Amino acid sequence: xxxxxxxxxxxxxxxxxxxxxxxxxxxxxxxxxxxxxxxxxxxxxxxxxxxxxxxxxxxxxxxxxxxxxxxxxxxxxxxxxxxxxxxxxxxxxxxxxxxxxxxxxxxxxxxxxxxxxxxxxxxxxxxxxxxxxxxxxxxxxxxxxxxxxxxxxxxxxxxxxxxxxxxxxxxxxxxxxxxxxxxxxxxxxxxxxxxxxxxxxxxxxxxxxxxxxxxxxxxxxxxxxxxxxxxxxxxxxxxxxxxxxxxxxxxxxxxxxxxxxxxxxxxxxxxxxxxxxxxxxxxxxxxxxxxxxxxxxxxxxxxxxxxxxxxxxxxxxxxxxxxxxxxxxxxxxxxxxxxxxxxxxxxxxxxxxxxxxxxxxxxxxxxxxxxxxxxxxxxxxxxxxxxxxxxxxxxxxxxxxxxxxxxxxxxxxxxxxxxxxxxxxxxxxxxxxxxxxxxxxxxxxxxxxxxxxxxxxxxxxxxxxxxxxxxxxxxxxxxxxxxxxxxxxxxxxxxxxxxxxxxxxxxxxxxxxxxxxxxxxxxxxxxxxxxxxxxxxxxxxxxxxxxxxxxxxxx
Amino acid sequence: xxxxxxxxxxxxxxxxxxxxxxxxxxxxxxxxxxxxxxxxxxxxxxxxxxxxxxxxxxxxxxxxxxxxxxxxxxxxxxxxxxxxxxxxxxx
Amino acid sequence: xxxxxxxxxxxxxxxxxxxxxxxxxxxxxxxxxxxxxxxxxxxxxxxxxxxxxxxxxxxxxxxxxxxxxxxxxxxxxxxxxxxxxxxxxxxxxxxxxxxxxxxxxxxxxxxxxxxxxxxxxxxxxxxxxxxxxxxxxxxxxxxxxxxxxxxxxxxxxxxxxxxxxxxxxxxxxxxxxxxxxxxxxxxxxxxxxxxxxxxxxxxxxxxxxxxx
Numbered sequence: 001x002x003x004x005x006x007x008x009x010x011x012x013x014x015x016x017x018x019x020x021x022x023x024x025x026x027x028x029x030x031x032x033x034x035x036x037x038x039x040x041x042x043x044x045x046x047x048x049x050x051x052x053x054x055x056x057x058x059x060x061x062x063x064x065x066x067x068x069x070x071x072x073x074x075x076x077x078x079x080x081x082x083x084x085x086x087x088x089x090x091x092x093x094x095x096x097x098x099x100x101x102x103x104x105x106x107x108x109x110x111x112x113x114x115x116x117x118x119x120x121x122x123x124x125x126x127x128x129x130x131x132x133x134x135x136x137x138x139x140x141x142x143x144x145x146x147x148x149x150x151x152x153x154x155x156x157x158x159x160x161x162x163x164x165x166x167x168x169x170x171x172x173x174x175x176x177x178x179x180x181x182x183x184x185x186x187x188x189x190x191x192x193x194x195x196x197x198x199x200x201x202x203x204x205x206x207x208x209x210x211x212x213x214x215x216x217x218x219x220x221x222x223x224x225x226x227x228x229x230x231x232x233x234x235x236x237x238x239x240x241x242x243x244x245x246x247x248x249x250x251x252x253x254x255x256x257x258x259x260x261x262x263x264x265x266x267x268x269x270x271x272x273x274x275x276x277x278x279x280x281x282x283x284x285x286x287x288x289x290x291x292x293x294x295x296x297x298x299x300x301x302x303x304x305x306x307x308x309x310x311x312x313x314x315x316x317x318x319x320x321x322x323x324x325x326x327x328x329x330x331x332x333x334x335x336x337x338x339x340x341x342x343x344x345x346x347x348x349x350x351x352x353x354x355x356x357x358x359x360x361x362x363x364x365x366x367x368x369x370x371x372x373x374x375x376x377x378x379x380x381x382x383x384x385x386x387x388x389x390x391x392x393x394x395x396x397x398x399x400x401x402x403x404x405x406x407x408x409x410x411x412x413x414x415x416x417x418x419x420x421x422x423x424x425x426x427x428x429x430x431x432x433x434x435x436x437x438x439x440x441x442x443x444x445x446x447x448x449x450x451x452x453x454x455x456x457x458x459x460x461x462x463x464x465x466x467x468x469x470x471x472x473x474x475x476x477x478x479x480x481x482x483x484x485x486x487x488x489x490x491x492x493x494x495x496x497x498x499x500x501x502x503x504x505x506x507x508x509x510x511x512x513x514x515x516x517x518x519x520x521x522x523x524x525x526x527x528x529x530x531x532x533x534x535x536x537x538x539x540x541x542x543x544x545x546x547x548x549x550x551x552x553x554x555x
Numbered sequence: 556x557x558x559x560x561x562x563x564x565x566x567x568x569x570x571x572x573x574x575x576x577x578x579x580x581x582x583x584x585x586x587x588x589x590x591x592x593x594x595x596x597x598x599x600x601x602x603x604x605x606x607x608x609x610x611x612x613x614x615x616x617x618x619x620x621x622x623x624x625x626x627x628x629x630x631x632x633x634x635x636x637x638x639x640x641x642x643x644x645x646x
Numbered sequence: 647x648x649x650x651x652x653x654x655x656x657x658x659x660x661x662x663x664x665x666x667x668x669x670x671x672x673x674x675x676x677x678x679x680x681x682x683x684x685x686x687x688x689x690x691x692x693x694x695x696x697x698x699x700x701x702x703x704x705x706x707x708x709x710x711x712x713x714x715x716x717x718x719x720x721x722x723x724x725x726x727x728x729x730x731x732x733x734x735x736x737x738x739x740x741x742x743x744x745x746x747x748x749x750x751x752x753x754x755x756x757x758x759x760x761x762x763x764x765x766x767x768x769x770x771x772x773x774x775x776x777x778x779x780x781x782x783x784x785x786x787x788x789x790x791x792x793x794x795x796x797x798x799x800x801x802x803x804x805x806x807x808x809x810x811x812x813x814x815x816x817x818x819x820x821x822x823x824x825x826x827x828x829x830x831x832x833x834x835x836x837x838x839x840x841x842x843x844x845x846x847x848x849x850x851x852x853x854x855x856x857x858x
Contacts (some may be wrong), residue, residue: 121657124667190674197617198667199657225628228678232685236796245775245792247689252785253700258692261636262685312631316639328639535659556736560729567725571718578714581856590694593852600721601845608728609841615666618673625677629684633691640695 020508023429026526041126042529044427047112049133050103057099057140058492060147064092066489068468069451069482075475077468085468086153087169091146093156094174098181099140101412102270105277106223107136107188109419110216112427114192116520116527117210119201119536124194125187132187139181146170146177155466157267160248160259164240172241175234182227182234185273189223192216201519203538210518210542211294214301215280218308222269222276226312230266233259257322264315272311275375275407276304278415279346282368285418286350288516289365290357293543296349303342310339320391329388336386343379347372356548362514363437367418370445374410378403381456396466399459402452410448417444417495424499425509429526432502436494443491450484517544566607573600653829665831672835676842679804683846686797690853693789700786705857707772708794712763713855716756717847723752724844727812727837734833737826739819742833746816749840753809760802767791794854801846808840 023029027044031037037045067088071079080088111129115122123129146152152169154162163171196209196217236259240246248254287294294300316324316332324332350372359365381403385391394400421437424430454477461477463470470478512521519536520527577596585592605611611619658664694701730745767773771781774791782788815836818824826833 115657123657125671126656186678190671190678193674194667194671197670198663221624224674224678225624225681228682229632229685232682235800236685236689239775239796243775244777245796247693247789247793247796249785249789252789253697254785254789255640255692255696257639258636258689261639261692262688265632265636265685312628313635316635323643325639325642325645327642327645328635331635331638530656556732556738559732563725563728563732567721570721574714574717574721577852577856578710581710581852581858585858589856589858593856593858594849597849597852600848604721604724604841604845604848608724608844609838610728610731614669618670621670621673621677625680628677629680629687632681632684632688636688637691637695640692 020429022511022524023508023526025528026429026524027529028429028526030529039130041122041130043111043115043123043126043129044527044529046129046133047108047110047427050107050111050136053133053136053140054100054104054108057095058104060144061092061095061100062489062492064088064095065485068092069485071468072470072478073475073482075470075472075478080468082468083153086155086466087151089466090152090155090169090174094152094178095143096408097156097270097274098178099136099143101274101408102185103136103188104274104412104416105281105419106192106216106219106273107132109212109281109423110188110192110219110277113423113520114195114213114216115199116523116531117213117518118196118199118204119519119532119538120195120199121531121535123191124199125191128187129191132184132191135187136181136184139177139179139184142173142177142180146174149173157263158234158237159263160237160240160256161250164237164246164248164259172238175238179231179234179238182231185223185227189220189227192220193224196220201535201538203536207298208538208540208542209301210280211283211297211300211304212277212280215276215283215304218304219273219276221305221308222273222311226266226269226273229262230270233262233266236262257319257324260319260322261315264318265312268315268318269308269311271404271407272307274412276307278371278412279304279307279343281415281419281422282350282371283346284518285364285368285415285422286353287543287545288422288514289362289368290354290359291516291545292353292357292547293541293545294349295352295355296345297542299345300349303345306342307339310335310342314339314386317386317391320388321395333386333388337383340379340383340386343375347376347379361438362421363434363441364418364422364514366438366441367414367421367444370441370448371411371414371418374406374414374445374448378406378411381406394459396464397459398455398463398465401465402455402459405452405455410452414444414448417441420495420499422514423520424502425513426520426525426527428503429509429524430502430506431509431513432506433498436498440491440494443487443494447484447487447489447491451481451488452484454478454480454484517542562607566603570600570603573603668831668835669838672838676838679842679846683797683800683850686793686800687849687853689793690797693786693793694857697786697789700784701790702857703783704787704790705855707770708855709763709766710855712759713851716759717851719752719756719759720844720847723749723756724841726752727840731830731834731837734819734830735827739826742826743816743819746812746819746833746836750809750812750816753805753812753840756805757802757809760798764795797850797854801843801850804843804846808836808843811836812840 027042040046067080071077071085077085149170152167152171152174154167154169154171158175196213236247240248246254248256248259250256283294283300314332314336316328317336320329385394385400385403424432458474458477461474463474509525511524522536523531573596577593580592581589605622611622654661654664658667726745726748730742730749733741733745764773768778771779772791774780774788774795782791815833819826
């Protein structure tokens, strides 16, 4: 499906607009009952279940964002009350972090693709996989309950002593919801780790794994080691509210910073849970678009592991102005600068991969390019924030808000859309309209920058985060940001149209529509329930594209 | 099998001995060495349980790596906040 | 022994591969449990670092001999469970069931002793929370007892789960045709969980009872 072909009707395997044989024999048609979907242990069906759920929560969290940006159109707090605004940004954060970003790529594309990419029939623990989805749904239902009954006002960070002692929102229920969904994360991570260690097909050595698998492996290490600390921290807040058994009460000699240490011990690695899978996706998209082997495979693979390890050593940079000791702050600052290095390595290697590649401007590639640009901005501003002397001025301002949205939204959400546009033919067995895909990619990039770049300036000028009342001379920048949000909202909705259209009306996809490497492209689109008729034996290196040598004829 | 069980019993006796040691030491005025001693002895007991009772000595390298990772990570969780709390009032 | 009898299921090819995956999965789960309790140990370390003298004084007030007895009970229960695992691997059903039951019974004794201990602390006015009438000399002692109750309570919860697992497995070994040694992996996995609960207590005991 290269960009030279605008009309896909003449593609191999574009057998017309009915259901192809591949679709009829695929996992999608292996069982029609509700039971066969809701009690499935097929990783591909579970991935679809997750895809629907995380998309649902993406829009709930997005609705909260819409409320926020609408209120910020004017400098007065006139749309929501102060309390209401607190609840809006808390809901936005809680839902987006735990019910969208953290599960997004791993539970959808990770679940679907990892067994296919390593030549296995399923994950190591298929029933645990299904259980993890039900746990996710349970946590989601608790969150919906919190939403309907009025919400919580503490911010997604649940800082004490507001959360443990003084808040009158539904803190315990919100903490319970997140506690529950944490188990879903842990089980997913556990499943991936054991799968990658134990279920690789013959010949699939560590050095032949797709980089998508490496990054999900690294993500899983973080999932299993960090999430339990969040669990105990939330349990401690609940214990203080429900049983009056607290350890954070300042009046008794407790330290709110103990809470922050425990919370950020998880929550900083959590942001790498959110971005590492995206980095893995981008590695796949870039090699596919360039039709070249990745430059420096081991450096890119190793950088995922390095990020996962260093991620655990930097959390104190969230506490530079909280009263943390200056010595601890300096240690955390230095380590925070270090953790940017492996991310930088990835960006350099992607760039080198594209150099002299045969690039095709298909939607996945456009999303990948958007990712690289936005991730670099986000990453560089992270370095800025890592320096204590600067952070003292911009902590808790919109500068920080812009930084993390550049990575989370500009980065992870772009990668999510890129993955969706790349693997859609594999997952659904349908091609889609590439022109609309390109339009969406460009619109997302434009809308995103309009939304979030002004926020860097707002933060620099001193606008605090989590405030809906602000100095009137900042209104123009806020209005630019809100307009951008409107464009983004439209851009996120457009794919629903053409992707759903494709399910019904587009031609069937061949096994390898992009003509790329990877075991997942050797099975039909969509794959049969058992993935492989025979377990493959791998004999070639990954990204085994022909590389032109000097003097190999002219272009 | 009986040799195996004899080994388990020997480990158990060692554990009881270490328990007696740690309780006994708690009555001595060790000052700042006291937490080091009690944690060290606890680590020794845990090592015995993990190596023999959980038969880590028979398991593969990757399993041992997982066990080691748990130790390293809890060390991170304990050490860095401790650096903060103990250095707050320097200078 | 054909793989069907060993209950090899998708996506595994051999029983050995499945057993290795199961063992690794259990160890990863145990690592998550270590990190869960790790948060409580971090809190304890903080308390001790910042409120050194009050924590030591509060620790002295705990019932060290009950704690010691409980440690003996758990260590012995681990011996029983380790024996059960050895027996499972050699197919010695009655010894296996006996080890599991013995371990569970000792775990129940631990819980009983813990209940006695909580009750006497309540009578002394040292059990916090729940609106109980408790009197503490200072804030840090109150915090210490809060942490004590949370930590031992969470541990007791894990112990209770372990007791249920051991007893249900013992019942299967004794009264059904649970195939041993073919499915000894199940006994091994439950045993690993039990030993971890023991290891957690091995650290909780000095941190709470022996802070000097």
